[in-house]
Amino acid sequence: MIADDAALAEMIAAFAAGSGPVAVDAERASGYRYGQRAYLVQLRREGAGTALIDPVACPDLSALGEALSSVEWVLHAATQDLPCLREIGMVPTRLFDTELAGRLAGFPRVGLGAMVEGVLGFVLEKGHSAVDWSTRPLPEPWLRYAALDVELLVDLRDALEKELDRQGKLEWARQEFDAIATAPPPEPRKDPWRRTSGMHKVRRRRQLGVVRELWQTRDRIAQRRDVSPGKVLSDAAIVEAALALPANAHALAALNGFGNRMSRRQLEQWQAAVDRAKAMSESQLPQPGQSVVGPPPPRAWADKDPEAAARLSAARSAVSAVAEELNMPQENLIAPDTVRRVCWEPPQPVDPDSITAALTALGARPWQVEQVAPVLVAALSAKATNPQATGSTQAPQGTSAPQGAGPLGSPEAAGARENGSQENGAPGTGLPDDGVRQTGARRTGA
Numbered sequence: 089m090i091a092d093d094a095a096l097a098e099m100i101a102a103f104a105a106g107s108g109p110v111a112v113d114a115e116r117a118s119g120y121r122y123g124q125r126a127y128l129v130q131l132r133r134e135g136a137g138t139a140l141i142d143p144v145a146c147p148d149l150s151a152l153g154e155a156l157s158s159v160e161w162v163l164h165a166a167t168q169d170l171p172c173l174r175e176i177g178m179v180p181t182r183l184f185d186t187e188l189a190g191r192l193a194g195f196p197r198v199g200l201g202a203m204v205e206g207v208l209g210f211v212l213e214k215g216h217s218a219v220d221w222s223t224r225p226l227p228e229p230w231l232r233y234a235a236l237d238v239e240l241l242v243d244l245r246d247a248l249e250k251e252l253d254r255q256g257k258l259e260w261a262r263q264e265f266d267a268i269a270t271a272p273p274p275e276p277r278k279d280p281w282r283r284t285s286g287m288h289k290v291r292r293r294r295q296l297g298v299v300r301e302l303w304q305t306r307d308r309i310a311q312r313r314d315v316s317p318g319k320v321l322s323d324a325a326i327v328e329a330a331l332a333l334p335a336n337a338h339a340l341a342a343l344n345g346f347g348n349r350m351s352r353r354q355l356e357q358w359q360a361a362v363d364r365a366k367a368m369s370e371s372q373l374p375q376p377g378q379s380v381v382g383p384p385p386p387r388a389w390a391d392k393d394p395e396a397a398a399r400l401s402a403a404r405s406a407v408s409a410v411a412e413e414l415n416m417p418q419e420n421l422i423a424p425d426t427v428r429r430v431c432w433e434p435p436q437p438v439d440p441d442s443i444t445a446a447l448t449a450l451g452a453r454p455w456q457v458e459q460v461a462p463v464l465v466a467a468l469s470a471k472a473t474n475p476q477a478t479g480s481t482q483a484p485q486g487t488s489a490p491q492g493a494g495p496l497g498s499p500e501a502a503g504a505r506e507n508g509s510q511e512n513g514a515p516g517t518g519l520p521d522d523g524v525r526q527t528g529a530r531r532t533g534a
């Protein structure tokens with residue numbers, strides 16, 4: 089393992105002199121350490137062999153990133169590794185993501201092991217991904233596993249490139265890879281405490297305040313000790329305490345997730361957080377619900393805006409049909425959030441230009457716009473006039489669908505569209521609701 093500047097300089101020279109794409113992987117210590125930093129970086133390139141770098145001993149790899157900046161980087165599930173690579177100075181300009189390639193090519197299983205086996209016919213040893221990579225020294229067998237992760241990545245890339253080309257999807261994949269490589273670093277989440285699992289049970293503002301106080305206390309402790317927050321206090325325990333609003337540390341100790349092996353001092357520190365929330369004025373307490381802007385959760389649409397619910401149902405059916413046709417997951421064809429936003433507030437009037445502009449503004453790539461804009465125009469132009477309009481998966485297909493083609497193509501439906509009639513929403517039929525539930529079930533099952 090490379091752990092000093094001299095060895096790193098030698099390695100950089102060797103990799104700069106190599107040929108072809110470079111395979112890159114990084115291992116973090118999720119579930120063990122506080123942050124998401126890399127604890128091991130693996131690279132492989134033709135002519136240079138495999139290198140394992142200790143980024144704790146060598147925290148600045150920008151010279152390596154620089155030396156490889158004109159080279160294509162091959163990663164498996166790049167969005168997982170790019171943030172921690174960026175932290176140590178490694179940012180690709182061109183990349184190939186073998187996991188994403190597998191999705192676009194319609195592989196049912198896109199884990200590295202499954203793909204190497206399915207595409208190249210090799211069985212990878214596994215069972216190391218969840219270990220604590222911050223361990224030092226790293227055991228020899230772990231290092232061997234880690235080297236395997238980059239061993240066949242370029243071969244896999246070459247095979248997938250051929251397959252994508254054969255399916256006519258190579259240009260689409262390139263657009264996806266470019267989008268990942270050029271995406272700015274994600275913004276820190278607003279109110280991360282709202283993502284505590286089990287939050288849906290917490291409704292009152294006082295209880296939300298307890299969740300926030302406990303979460304923030306836990307986060308400070310986890311950061312100081314550099315351990316995963318879940319090792320300090322479980323999400324379930326936070327929710328328990330919020331629902332119970334214990335009167336004192338003794339009552340707190342009786343709750344699930346507290347008490348067991350917990351010292352008096354620890355209990356008191358959690359109870360102090362609960363007490364802070366209890367003492368807050370109404371105005372200091374967090375507001376319920378999502379703090380995010382944008383449409384409400386889809387299950388609420390039928391109540392809030394039945395027409396929007398019908399639009400979403402029709403749009404999801406249409407997108408689902410195109411995804412099936414193209415043999416790829418719906419979420420890779422178009423981000424579900426993008427579809428929701430366009431359905432919640434469609435541009436006026438709905439036509440190919442306005443939908444194209446809306447999708448593009450929400451970050452859809454040109455190939456995605458090309459594939460889904462025609463069916464979204466059809467789905468959003470239609471009113472929910474009959475069961476087929478909301479429930480059918482036989483939505484108009486591809487670019488060949490002129491206005492009114494498919495099950496929505498009756499003259500009546502076209503007339504209703506032109507009149508913009510509100511009466512066709514057919515209140516009381518329950519259709520939008522059913523449609524939403526059906527498509528929802530289909531998506532979760534996929």
Ligand SMILES: [Zn+2]
Nearest residue numbers: 113114115237
């Ligand atoms: Zn790995």
